[in-house]
Amino acid sequence: MDIVDKLSFIETQLDDAAKKHKEAEERALGVANYSDYMYHKGHKEAFKGSLMLIRDLQLQVLLNDKN
Structure with missing residues (x-):
């Protein structure tokens, strides 16, 4: 596994985490x-x-x- 593959794997994990926090953020907003x-908005932005x-x-x- 080369460095680009490793970075791609990390990218996928961060993207998944950001999506989960976005969903949780929307649920929390829905119930006020x-x-x-x-909390979830802050984590989502950090992952982004x-x-x-x-x-x-x-x-x-x-x-x-x-090069």
Whole structure:
């Protein structure tokens, strides 16, 4: 398993986690549980930020492999 495959695996895991927190965020908002809503919203945003970093790393690795 090379570095791009490992980064892709991490990307998938982070994307799944962000989706689960988005679903939980929507459920909490639906029952007016704002504490849980903010908790899940914060985690979702953190996972999205990590996803951006992973995608940037993937691009850097791919560009360096071509040089």
